[in-house]
Amino acid sequence: MSHRTLSQEELAATAAGDRAFEGMLFSSALDLNAVDLSEATFTDCRFEPMRLAGAKFAKARFVGCSWFDAEKRKGCTFAFCDLQSAEIAKCNVATGRFERCDLYDLTATDSSFRGAQFHQSSFSKTISRRSTLTGASFERCNISFADLSGLFLQNCAFRSCKLSEASFIDTDLSEATLIGCALDRIDWERARLLGADLRGSELSGLNLAVLADYAGLKISDSEQAEILGQLGVDVHPSSKEID
Numbered sequence: 001m002s003h004r005t006l007s008q009e010e011l012a013a014t015a016a017g018d019r020a021f022e023g024m025l026f027s028s029a030l031d032l033n034a035v036d037l038s039e040a041t042f043t044d045c046r047f048e049p050m051r052l053a054g055a056k057f058a059k060a061r062f063v064g065c066s067w068f069d070a071e072k073r074k075g076c077t078f079a080f081c082d083l084q085s086a087e088i089a090k091c092n093v094a095t096g097r098f099e100r101c102d103l104y105d106l107t108a109t110d111s112s113f114r115g116a117q118f119h120q121s122s123f124s125k126t127i128s129r130r131s132t133l134t135g136a137s138f139e140r141c142n143i144s145f146a147d148l149s150g151l152f153l154q155n156c157a158f159r160s161c162k163l164s165e166a167s168f169i170d171t172d173l174s175e176a177t178l179i180g181c182a183l184d185r186i187d188w189e190r191a192r193l194l195g196a197d198l199r200g201s202e203l204s205g206l207n208l209a210v211l212a213d214y215a216g217l218k219i220s221d222s223e224q225a226e227i228l229g230q231l232g233v234d235v236h237p238s239s240k241e242i243d
Contacts, residue, residue: 003046006030014040021045038082049074056082058102066092068112075116084125106136113138117147124152149187174213193217203227 003025011030014021019040026032026047034054044064049072060083067076075095083101088108095115103118104125124134134154142162149169157177167187174194181201188210195216203223208214219227 003044011035026050047076049076051077051079052081053079054081057086058082058084059086061087061089062091063089064091067096068092068094103136104133108137108141109139110141112142113146114142115145116143118151119147121151123156144182170212198223 003023005027006021006024008030011032015035015037019037020043021040022043022045024042024045026045028048028050030050032050032052032055035052036056037060038056038058040057040060042060042062042065045062046065047067049067049069055078065088068074073095075093075097077097077099078101079097079099081098081101083098083103083106085105086103086107088106088111090109091111093116094112096113096117098116098118098121100119101121103121103123106123123136124132126132134152135156136153137157137159138161139157139159140161141158143158143166144162144164146163146166148171149167150171152172153176154172154174155176156173158179158181159177160180161178162182163178163186164182165185165187168191169187169189170191172192173196174192176193176196178196178198179200181198183198183201183206184204186205188206190210190212192212193214195218196214197218199218199220201220201223203219206227208227
């Protein structure tokens with residue numbers, strides 16, 4: 001579709017008004033640093049590759065938007081941005097960089113985060129000195145080749161997502177849900193899967209020996225031969241099955 005280029009004046013006016021953007025092109029010439037677009041709605045908008053620093057998109061909703069330039073094969077960088085409780089649906093965020101962003105309670109469906117990086121971003125919210133909530137939800141998203149290393153993703157949900165060759169090095173996925181996902185060829189080095197639910201997922205390459213913790217891990221019985229095989233254990237039919 002054809003997008004209409006948004007001017008700085010229109011941006012300011014819409015931000016002060018109904019905060020509804022539709023079919024707009026956010027060019028790299030726009031100054032979006034520290035802009036507050038919390039609770040705004042973006043429908044079928046396109047963002048040229050740019051760096052957004054300190055922008056606020058808390059509770060914003062993005063539908064059919066793209067932050068990826070296919071010709072340049074380059075995405076946007078979000079630095080110190082607030083995306084708490086933002087909703088992303090049918091969007092392309094491929095190769096995007098999220099640097100020290102607040103992503104607590106983010107919801108994404110049918111979207112691409114292929115090759116995205118989440119350097120020191122947080123999916124947690126501090127309630128008190130002793131209480132912290134962590135959460136986010138991804139459904140039917142392509143997160144292949146993404147760098148999710150070093151993140152705290154406890155209780156986060158990934159359903160029917162493609163995470164092939166993603167990095168979970170030093171990532172805490174305790175009590176996380178990864179049901180029906182493609183989890184092949186992932187780097188699991190020192191990841192924590194305490195109580196995580198991986199049932200119905202494709203787990204080729206998952207070696208329990210490299211994990212920091214996997215007590216209470218749930219997998220489908222169809223995957224047990226693959227998991228034990230990585231540990232050097234051959235699974236054979238029981239004596240009854242042999243008879």
